[in-house]
Amino acid sequence: xxxxxxxxTGVGGYVPDYILTNQELExxxxxxxxxxTTRTGIKERRILKGEGKGTSHMAAExxxxxxxxxxxxxxxxxxxxVATVTPDMPFPSTANLVADMIGxxxxxxxxxxxxxxxxxxxxxxxSKFIESGTHKKVIVIGGDKMSSIVNYKxxxxxxxxxxxxxxxxxxxxxxxxxxxxSVLKSDGSGAQFLKMPAGGSRMPATHASVEANxxxxxQEGATVFKFAVTNMADVSAExxxxxxxxxxxxxxxxxxxxxxxxxxxxxxxxxxTEDKVMMNIEKYGNTTAGTLPLLLWDYEKQLKKGDNxxxxxxxxxxxxxxxxxxxxxxxx
Ligand SMILES: CC(C)(COP(=O)(O)OP(=O)(O)OC[C@H]1O[C@@H](n2cnc3c(N)ncnc32)[C@H](O)[C@@H]1OP(=O)(O)O)[C@@H](O)C(=O)NCCC(=O)NCCS
Numbered sequence: 001x002x003x004x005x006x007x008x009t010g011v012g013g014y015v016p017d018y019i020l021t022n023q024e025l026e027x028x029x030x031x032x033x034x035x036x037t038t039r040t041g042i043k044e045r046r047i048l049k050g051e052g053k054g055t056s057h058m059a060a061e062x063x064x065x066x067x068x069x070x071x072x073x074x075x076x077x078x079x080x081x082v083a084t085v086t087p088d089m090p091f092p093s094t095a096n097l098v099a100d101m102i103g104x105x106x107x108x109x110x111x112x113x114x115x116x117x118x119x120x121x122x123x124x125x126x127s128k129f130i131e132s133g134t135h136k137k138v139i140v141i142g143g144d145k146m147s148s149i150v151n152y153k154x155x156x157x158x159x160x161x162x163x164x165x166x167x168x169x170x171x172x173x174x175x176x177x178x179x180x181x182s183v184l185k186s187d188g189s190g191a192q193f194l195k196m197p198a199g200g201s202r203m204p205a206t207h208a209s210v211e212a213n214x215x216x217x218x219q220e221g222a223t224v225f226k227f228a229v230t231n232m233a234d235v236s237a238e239x240x241x242x243x244x245x246x247x248x249x250x251x252x253x254x255x256x257x258x259x260x261x262x263x264x265x266x267x268x269x270x271x272x273t274e275d276k277v278m279m280n281i282e283k284y285g286n287t288t289a290g291t292l293p294l295l296l297w298d299y300e301k302q303l304k305k306g307d308n309x310x311x312x313x314x315x316x317x318x319x320x321x322x323x324x325x326x327x328x329x330x331x332x
Contacts (some may be wrong), residue, residue, distance in 0.1 A: 005174070007170065011168050022044065042160065071254035080095045083122040083140075115317055118321075121190060127170060138196060182322070228258065251304075
C-alpha cells in the first residue's frame, strides 16, 4: 500500500505590534543592551497589549491568514491542535476557543502542553491523524503570550521571552515529502529548573501565592542552558544519523530560539554553516511554542519543494525533540 505522509501545505503567523526593546528593558531591570545581545542574541520582542486578549487572539489571527493563503474553508478543517503554556484559561482549551473564532464548526480540537517543544509534539501528533488516513485537514498551532506569565522585575527571565503565534496546515500526500521522522523526549525530573509553580491544582491562587510571585515563569538559566545545549544537539545528530543525512543534505535547521549560543552549538554539531540556520531570535526573543512556526512564517518564501528541514527544540518539563521534514511546495 502507498504510504500516506503529512505535508505542511501552508503557514500563517501573527506577532503583536508592540515592540519591547532592550533599551526599554534597561529602564525596567538592572540590565543592558550589550549584555542581552552578547549573552542571548535578542534585540527586541513583541508584546500583546489590550484588555481581554489572550493566546487565542494571536492564534485566530495566524489561522485566518493560513486559511486565506491556502484557500481553505474553515468548515473543512477536521482537527485543530494548539501547543501553548499560556492558554486563555485552564479550560476550555484554547484550541476550542480558536475553532469557534474562525468558524471551524466541523473540527474537534485540543491543547498540548510541552513548553518550548510544544509545536514539535503537536506536529508529530497531528501528523499521525493524517498518516492513519482518518483526517484530511489538520491545523497545528504553536503560540504563547509569555508576557502574561513573565515577571518584569526578574531580569533572568524578562529579557528572553516575547509573544507570538504561528500555524501550519497539514494535508495528506503520497509523494516523498512531509514529516519523515521524529524523535521526541521528556524528563520530568527537570521540572524544578523551569516552571510556573502556582495557579494549578497543586498550588491554587491565593493572596500569598500572588505576593510571592509564584504565578510567574521561573528559570534556573545556567542549568537549563547546559541541558539545552547537550540535548538539542544530541537529538538533532540522532535524527540525522538514523536517516543517513549529512550536513550537506540538510537545507535548513529550524531550531528553537531561546539563546543564539544554543542554536550555534546545535548547528555546529550537525555540521551546518550559518546560512542554513533559520534565525529570528533578534526580533521576537523566545516565544515558547510560537517560535518554530514563526520561523517557517519568516522563511517560507525561501523554502523549495524537497528541501530537507530539521526541527529541533528544548524546553520546560524538560521536553525536547527533533523532526525531519521534507518541504512540500514552492511558495511563489
Ligand atoms: C538565561 C541566560 C540568558 C542567562 O545567561 P548566563 O550566561 O547563563 O548567565 P548566568 O545566569 O550564569 O549569569 C551570569 C551573570 O550575569 C548576570 N545576569 C543575569 N541576567 C542578567 C541580565 N539580564 N543583565 C545583566 N546581567 C545579568 C548574573 O547575575 C551573573 O552575574 P554574576 O556572575 O556577577 O553572578 C541563559 O542561561 C540561557 O539562555 N539559558 C537557557 C534558556 C533556555 O534555553 N530556556 C529553554 C527554553 S525556554
